[in-house]
Amino acid sequence: MDRLDQLESQSIYIFREAFNRIENIAMLWSLGKDSNVMIWLARKAFFGHVPFPVMHVDTEKKFPEMYEFRDRYAKEWGLNFIRELCPPIEATDDTLPPAARSAARKTEGLKLAIKKHGFNALFAGIRRDEEATRAKERVFSPRGLTGQWDFKDQPPEFWDQYKTDFPAGTHVRVHPLLHWTEIDIWLYTQREQIPTIPLYFAKNGKRYRSLGDKDITNPVSSTATTIDEIIEELRTTKVSERSGRAMDHESEDAFERLRADGYL
Amino acid sequence: MTEAKVKLAAVTPTAATRPVRDLLRIVIVGHVDHGKSTLVGRLFHDTGSLPDGKYEAIKAISEKRGVAFEWAFLMDALQAERDQGITIDTSQIWFKTDARDYTIIDAPGHKEFLKNMITGAAQSDAALLIIDAAEGVKEQSKRHGYLLHLMGVRQVAVAVNKMDLIGYDHEKFSAIEREYRDYLASIGVTPTFVIPVSAREGDNIVTPSAHMSWYKGPTVVKALDSFQPSAAAVDSPLRFPVQDVYKFDNRRIIAGRIEAGRIAVGDEIIFSPSNKAARVQSIEAWSAIPGAKPPRSAEAGYSIGITLDEQIFVERGEVISHKENAPVETDVFRARIFWLGHEPMTLGKTYKLKLGTLEAPVTVQSIERIIDTSDLSNSAAPQVERNQVAEVVLRARRMLALDEFIDFPRSGRFVIVEKYDIAGGGIISMEGYADQRGLITSRATNITRVVDGISEEARAFRNGHKGGVLWFTGLSGAGKSTLAMALEKQLFDKGYNVYVLDGDNVRHGLNANLSFSPEDRAENIRRVGEVAALFERAGMIVISSFISPYRSDRDRAREAAGQGFHEIYVKADLATCESRDPKGLYAKARSGEIKDFTGISAPYEAPESPQLVIDTASMPLEECLAELVSYVDAKFRV
Numbered sequence: 001m002d003r004l005d006q007l008e009s010q011s012i013y014i015f016r017e018a019f020n021r022i023e024n025i026a027m028l029w030s031l032g033k034d035s036n037v038m039i040w041l042a043r044k045a046f047f048g049h050v051p052f053p054v055m056h057v058d059t060e061k062k063f064p065e066m067y068e069f070r071d072r073y074a075k076e077w078g079l080n081f082i083r084e085l086c087p088p089i090e091a092t093d094d095t096l097p098p099a100a101r102s103a104a105r106k107t108e109g110l111k112l113a114i115k116k117h118g119f120n121a122l123f124a125g126i127r128r129d130e131e132a133t134r135a136k137e138r139v140f141s142p143r144g145l146t147g148q149w150d151f152k153d154q155p156p157e158f159w160d161q162y163k164t165d166f167p168a169g170t171h172v173r174v175h176p177l178l179h180w181t182e183i184d185i186w187l188y189t190q191r192e193q194i195p196t197i198p199l200y201f202a203k204n205g206k207r208y209r210s211l212g213d214k215d216i217t218n219p220v221s222s223t224a225t226t227i228d229e230i231i232e233e234l235r236t237t238k239v240s241e242r243s244g245r246a247m248d249h250e251s252e253d254a255f256e257r258l259r260a261d262g263y264l
Numbered sequence: 265m266t267e268a269k270v271k272l273a274a275v276t277p278t279a280a281t282r283p284v285r286d287l288l289r290i291v292i293v294g295h296v297d298h299g300k301s302t303l304v305g306r307l308f309h310d311t312g313s314l315p316d317g318k319y320e321a322i323k324a325i326s327e328k329r330g331v332a333f334e335w336a337f338l339m340d341a342l343q344a345e346r347d348q349g350i351t352i353d354t355s356q357i358w359f360k361t362d363a364r365d366y367t368i369i370d371a372p373g374h375k376e377f378l379k380n381m382i383t384g385a386a387q388s389d390a391a392l393l394i395i396d397a398a399e400g401v402k403e404q405s406k407r408h409g410y411l412l413h414l415m416g417v418r419q420v421a422v423a424v425n426k427m428d429l430i431g432y433d434h435e436k437f438s439a440i441e442r443e444y445r446d447y448l449a450s451i452g453v454t455p456t457f458v459i460p461v462s463a464r465e466g467d468n469i470v471t472p473s474a475h476m477s478w479y480k481g482p483t484v485v486k487a488l489d490s491f492q493p494s495a496a497a498v499d500s501p502l503r504f505p506v507q508d509v510y511k512f513d514n515r516r517i518i519a520g521r522i523e524a525g526r527i528a529v530g531d532e533i534i535f536s537p538s539n540k541a542a543r544v545q546s547i548e549a550w551s552a553i554p555g556a557k558p559p560r561s562a563e564a565g566y567s568i569g570i571t572l573d574e575q576i577f578v579e580r581g582e583v584i585s586h587k588e589n590a591p592v593e594t595d596v597f598r599a600r601i602f603w604l605g606h607e608p609m610t611l612g613k614t615y616k617l618k619l620g621t622l623e624a625p626v627t628v629q630s631i632e633r634i635i636d637t638s639d640l641s642n643s644a645a646p647q648v649e650r651n652q653v654a655e656v657v658l659r660a661r662r663m664l665a666l667d668e669f670i671d672f673p674r675s676g677r678f679v680i681v682e683k684y685d686i687a688g689g690g691i692i693s694m695e696g697y698a699d700q701r702g703l704i705t706s707r708a709t710n711i712t713r714v715v716d717g718i719s720e721e722a723r724a725f726r727n728g729h730k731g732g733v734l735w736f737t738g739l740s741g742a743g744k745s746t747l748a749m750a751l752e753k754q755l756f757d758k759g760y761n762v763y764v765l766d767g768d769n770v771r772h773g774l775n776a777n778l779s780f781s782p783e784d785r786a787e788n789i790r791r792v793g794e795v796a797a798l799f800e801r802a803g804m805i806v807i808s809s810f811i812s813p814y815r816s817d818r819d820r821a822r823e824a825a826g827q828g829f830h831e832i833y834v835k836a837d838l839a840t841c842e843s844r845d846p847k848g849l850y851a852k853a854r855s856g857e858i859k860d861f862t863g864i865s866a867p868y869e870a871p872e873s874p875q876l877v878i879d880t881a882s883m884p885l886e887e888c889l890a891e892l893v894s895y896v897d898a899k900f901r902v
Contacts, residue, residue, distance in 0.1 A: 001496060001565045003284045012567035013507070013521050020508045020580060040552075045519075047512050047569060048550040128356045132341030136353045138383075152344060152352055156379035156604055156686050158386030158415070159677055161618050165684040179387075181358060187284060192552065238316040252325060253343050 004188050008041060011176040013160065014139055015045035018121060018174040019052070021164035025174070026053040026082070027123040028110075028264070031066045032211045033200060034125040037185055038177055039077060040194050042123075053117070055082040057109045059102075061213040069197050084113035093261075099216040099246035100254045107263045114171060121172035124264050129181045130210075130241055133256050139178050140164065143171040149260050173264075182209075182241050183234045190227040201225050209241050218244040286364040288493050291385045293412065294394035295404035296373035299425040301351065303394060303463035304368055305335025307484065310470035313359035314338075335463075339370045352377055354384030363489040373404055378411075378651050379604040382689070385412055390419035390491040392484065397437065397460070398429040401444050403638055409444075410637040410653065411602060413453050414691060416673045420448070421457045421487045428462040432475040450640060457487045496565030500524035501589030503667070503675045505620040506535070506582045510569070517548050517569040518578065520621065523674040527570070527584070528561035535582040536665035537593050539705060542572040581622035583665040583675065591665045591675065593701040595816050596629065596869075598693045600655050601648070601680070605687030608647040609656070609680070615687070617658070619666055619678035626658040626680075629815075629869065648688075656690075657867065659815065663704065668694050696866050698786035700816060716801070723803035727761055729900040731800040732828030734807045734892075735821060737871060739863045740849055741841030742834045743880040743888070748809040750885070751892050755805065760896070763799065765792055765808040780860065786817050793821030800828045805900060813868040830899065832892075833874040836881040838863050 001009075018025055027042065027050070029035045042050045056070060074081040086109030092101045114122070128135040138154050140162035155163040166172065177185075189196060199208045206219035207230075220239060224230040255263075292300045305322075308314050318338070325346065326334045339355045340346055351372040359366050371384035385391065391412050395405050412420060422444060430436045441458045448455055459468055460479050467473035468483045482490070502525030510517045527533070531544045547559050548569035562568045583591050603609050609628060617626040632655040633642040648654040669676030669691035680688040724730045734751075736744040748764045755762040771778070775791055778784040789812050799806035812818050822829040841863065842850045853861030860866040876895055878888045 001563075003287050006565065009521060009565055009567045016507045016519055016567070043552075044550050045567070046510065046550075047515075047517060047548055049512055129358050132339070132355070135339075135355045135357065136341065151342060154353060154380070154383075156689075157383050158689060159674075159679065161679040161686060161689075163684070163686060165616075165681055167684060238314070240315045240318075252328075256341070256343060 004184065004191060007180055007184055007188070008044065010179060011038075011041045012045040014162075014174065014176040015042055015123070017160075017162060017164070018123065018140070018172075018176075019046075021162075022121045022172060022174075024119055025121040025123065026055050026117065026119045028125070029054045029056045029070070029079075029081075030125065030211075030264075031056065031062065031070050031197070032125075033185055033189065033196060034127065034177055034180075036073075036194055036196070037180075037188055038123065038125040039073075039079070040192060041176060043077070050077070050079055052080070052123075053082050054079040055084060055113060055117075055122075057084050057086060057106055057113055059086045059106055059109070059213050061102075061215060063197075063199055063211065063214050065197050065199050066211060069195070073195065082113075082117070084109060084116070087112065096257070097251060097254060100258055102213055102216050103258055103263055104261070107258065107261055111262060119171075120166075121174055123174050123176055125177045126175055126264050127177050127180050127182070127185075131255055133259050134178075137175060137178055138163070139175050141173040141175065142166060143173060143262065148262060151256075151260065183231060186227055186231050186234065190231070196227075200230065202229075208244065210245055212245055216246040218246070220244055285360070286493055287367060288364055288390065288488070288491055289367040289369060289388045290488055290491075291369040291371050291388035291391045291412075291417070292394065293371045293381060293385060293391055293408040294373055295396065295399070295402040295408075296350070296375075298373065298394045298396040298399065298402075298405070299463050300370060300373060300394050301336035301339055303392075303423065303425060303461070303469065303484070304357065304370060305338050306463045306466055306469045307368070308338065308357070308359055309335075310466055311359055311361065311485065350374060352380065354380045361485055361489055366488065371408075373408075375404060375407075375651060378407075378602075381408065382411065382415065382602070382604065385415050385417060388417055389494045390421070390488070391417050392488070393420060393422045393455075395422060395424050395440060395444060397424050397426045397440060400440055401447065405444065406447055407637045409448055409453060410451055413451050414600060414602060414653070416669075416677070416691075418453075419491045420453060420455045421459065421484070421491075422455045423459050423461045423463075423484055425461050425463050427460045427467060427473075427476065428465050432460070432462075432467075432473070434476070434478045456490065457481050459484055459487060496563070497524040497672070497674070498526060498563045498565070500564070500672065502527055502533075502585050503591065503672060504533075504584035505622070505675070506578060506580050506584065507621045508580055509578065515548070515571055516575065517571060518584075519567070519569040520584075521567040522562060522564045523620070524564050524672055525586075526561060526563045527568075532587060533584050534587055534590060535576075535578050535584055536591050536701075537663040538578065538582055540576045540578060541587070542574055542576055545571045545573045581620075581624075583620070583622075590701065591667050591672075592694060592699040593663050593665055593704065594694065594697060594699060595661070595663055596657060596659045596697055596814070597664075597666065598632075598655065598657050598695055598697060599678070599690035600635075600653065600693070601688050601690030602653050603648045603650055603688040605650060605680075605682050605685070607682065607687075608649045609654075609688060610647045616681040617660070617664075617678055618681060618686075619664070620675055622664065624660050624662065624664055626660045628656055629659040630657045630867070632656060663700065666692055668692055694782070696782060696860060697814070698782035698816075700786060702783060703786055703790050703820065720801075720803075724902050727803050729760055729805065729902060730828065731803040732805055732830060732900055733796045733800050733821070733825045734805065734896070735796070735812070735818065735825075735829060735831050736807065736809045736834050737812045737818060737831065737874075738834035739836065739838060739841045739868055740811055740861075741844040741846060742836040743844075743878075743885070744809040744811075744834045746885070747834060747878065747880070747888060747892065748807045750889055751896075752807055754889060754893055755896060758893070760805055760900070761803065762805045762807065765796060765799075765806055765810075767810050770795075782860075786814065789814075789817040790820055793817075793824045796821065797824040797826070800825050805896065811862050811868070813862045813866065815869045815872070818871070830876065830895075831871050831874040833871045833877045835870075835877055835879045840881040 507520035
């Protein structure tokens with residue numbers, strides 16, 4: 001059993017636990033490399049099926065390639081697909097820096113969508129190695145009634161025993177990819193031949209390592225045009241994955257504030 | 265979208281020739297302020313693992329807070345952590361050496377955040393325990409060492425940090441090494457290395473120290489490289505807990521992860537505790553690769569699905585195994601626990617147990633001892649406080665399938681849920697308790713009960729009394745045999761058909777093939793229970809006089825006898841029994857000549873709601889007898 005087998009097995013275990021223990025659960029699909037792997041793992045967990053809705057909370061500011069990808073694979077993978085729209089920027093906290101406000105739109109959109117569909121829990125494809133506050137996350141992460149994350153008092157989580165008992169009204173984020181790293185995602189994408197949005201591959205010396213809204217996401221310098229080359233690049237790079245995501249870097253606590261408020 | 269726009273990875277030769285690198289997860293633990301975060305920072309800096317700009321960012325954060333350069337800010341990402349200078353929650357960070365990739369798990373050293381330390385430690389393959397050379401071995405140094413062992417982390421290295429503060433003194437280091445090695449040895453842990461380091465100065469982290477030429481061992485990085493990733497228990501007997509049952513595409517798939525051993529198509533398997541049996545028809549796996557064949561076998565570590573050759577009803581929580589080497593079945597077990605709950609764990613209280621995929625209510629039957637992790641001394645208490653370690657006995661209302669931690673770490677551990685929260689965890693030992701599988705498994709098939717031609721009423725009418733079982737239970741020396749024989753005589757004289765089943769007598773014949781092992785003791789009582797039930801059905805009153813210390817055994821006897829079962833607690837405190845010691849057994853038990861002696865070195869589980877309590881310590885024999893006779897008259901006369 002190699003590292004990818006272990007990662008896959010653990011993710012499948014998490015999917016099956018959440019699906020068994022929590023009623024009315026859905027998956028968030030951000031269209032990026034991680035959530036595509038997440039859908040793939042769900043199909044492994046449920047023998048080719050994705051037995052819950054897959055939701056895209058749309059800022060309507062994604063790259064056209066992302067929308068094309070979404071429309072094609074929602075059909076091809078037989079997903080129970082839901083699209084929800086985010087509210088306008090004016091509806092967000094105006095004390096946040098500009099790019100963070102943009103990200104906060106997504107948080108608002110998410111809250112509205114959860115309310116509308118009555119989801120008790122959402123699968124989200126975040127990873128610990130992406131960002132330092134995500135590194136402190138739990139696999140089963142309870143949120144307050146308005147979606148906040150109480151990062152100062154998280155439940156214990158060990159021996160694959162997750163918090164699965166909640167008072168009514170608790171919302172839960174389930175993170176099946178929490179233990180994966182960026183390289184793992186690419187190694188697995190390659191092994192499983194998972195379709196990938198072309199924006200991740202270098203064009204004119206630049207590629208996207210992380211995809212978000214097109215106005216607040218920047219490409220990094222790269223010559224990697226294949227997954228092999230991406231993996232090679234990641235083995236030596238010292239640039240952080242989310243360096244191209246403006247909202248992380250506007251202030252020291254920008255991301256923590258976003259996450260406390262319910263951002264992924 | 266056209267095919268060209270979606271990039272499918274080509275399977276290239278380079279992919280096959282580049283092996284996926286090994287990953288080792290290391291938890292860093294130790295007393296608060298002993299320098300865990302600084303060591304991690306140093307490790308990253310000296311191995312060149314810091315992302316671009318990170319060093320500068322940490323410098324800026326430190327300056328903003330008016331403190332000297334603080335490595336802790338690398339992992340203490342939360343504002344509250346940075347402002348208070350304390351690690352609240354566990355975090356992870358990645359780096360690599362030439363040998364392999366690492367996940368470093370930072371665990372809080374502060375006592376308040378023990379639940380977060382546990383959360384971090386549980387995910388690790390190995391541990392690095394940090395001790396401050398200037399402060400020496402502290403409370404949390406020991407507690408963390410103890411908990412690592414309890415969590416099943418077996419690979420431990422110790423870094424004695426801040427050697428620069430004690431002038432790189434060899435003798436002072438050796439004193440700390442000795443003290444801590446002695447402590448670890450007393451809990452059965454042997455640290456692989458004890459390394460003198462200065463995280464601040466970089467001594468012995470990545471490069472050997474120029475200040476400590478007396479130290480000949482490896483650096484921290486070399487020590488980490490010597491550890492092995494935890495391997496799945498493929499060579500153990502099969503343990504495959506049922507996680508869920510799906511109906512997809514007209515197949516009924518039993519899904520779960522194999523925790524130990526191997527399974528193959530055609531294997532005959534049983535489900536515990538229901539004891540249903542079936543054969544594996546297929547192993548299910550989804551693959552996007554066209555024409556991929558489903559596997560014929562699978563091994564520990566993999567999340568799989570199987571179908572069976574026949575449709576039997578099984579559900580989540582059952583454990584699949586082969587017929588040989590099946591898990592223990594019991595409704596009571598011993599456990600060493602650590603408690604994290606805000607409210608203490610309380611004697612007699614019922615909690616939810618989660619063991620693998622199983623959930624069941626369990627009651628705290630006894631709190632055997634609270635263990636002080638700093639000096640390993642024991643104390644008694646009616647409750648286990650937050651952050652304490654204790655040995656307890658837990659009882660379920662039904663049979664559970666489980667394992668001893670020592671044989672099967674993954675199915676021998678559990679968590680306790682109070683209300684909505686995981687409030688503790690523990691590991692299982694069956695010491696002194698029997699595997700009840702043999703007692704509840706019926707091996708005979710094709711048998712049909714014959715209805716007796718004579719009714720219960722007819723027998724009672726002829727005898728003048730109903731049949732029944734007077735089940736005496738109590739410590740050795742409590743007076744069971746004396747009372748049983750005297751009562752038999754009095755009842756006989758009053759015209760009752762009565763007989764005494766006595767422990768030693770039964771072991772001469774019916775149970776001559778049984779030893780005093782926990783399983784055989786349980787079987788002894790099972791047979792006596794069944795014989796007593798036959799006597800009852802024959803219309804007689806049978807007095808059984810056995811210590812019968814376990815509730816599970818007495819419950820089984822009650823089930824066999826049914827309505828006519830009367831549990832009579834012949835009660836006397838241990839001191840009284842020991843002073844009587846009619847057979848000289850207590851003296852032998854105290855000297856160690858007899859092992860597992862009830863009340864001394866094995867538990868006595870007093871009845872919870874006996875029909876009658878006869879207190880022989882405070883009542884003379886005649887009064888005890890009179891009470892028993894009037895009880896029998898009231899309950900059995902027709």
